[in-house]
Amino acid sequence: MPLVRREELMCASLPGHKWCPIMSGKSGHECVDILNTLDSCGGCATLGDEDGRDCSSIPNVDEVKCERGRCKIKSCQKGYVPGQGACVPIPGHAKAKRAGILHARHDSF
Known part of the structure; x- marks a missing residue:
């Protein structure tokens, strides 16, 4: 049996x-822990896998991790708060007024 097939x-x-x-542009594959890997959280982000996401690419995120296959936002950049699987503008903050966002409650998806 070929080595690659055995690894798969x-x-x-x-x-x-x-x-x-492999996401870096190299050809080939790798075994990924999709429950904890930041750039392939929940599935293979490179495949456009419906469940896979690169948590580090969430706009305005400051600190995020992959936990049990879901992106868990710990903190957002100034003027934003975790909510609905994203960093949303703080209500009443200048950026929130421009965005028209009123509130958000969830911090993982």
Whole structure:
């Protein structure tokens, strides 16, 4: 059995792992822990996997992690708060007035 196929099968046997294309532009695949990996959280972000997301690409995020396959926003840049899986403008803040956003409650998705 070819080495790559063996690695793919080993990856599939690990709970919470998926065989994903390498994101850096190199060809090939790697075994990714989709429950904890920031740039492939919940699935292979490179495949356009419906569940996969690069948590670090969330606009206006300051601190974020991948927890149990979901992006968990810990903090946002100044003028924003975690809400509805994003960093949303703070109500009453100058940026919020321009965006027309009133409130937000959730910090993971």
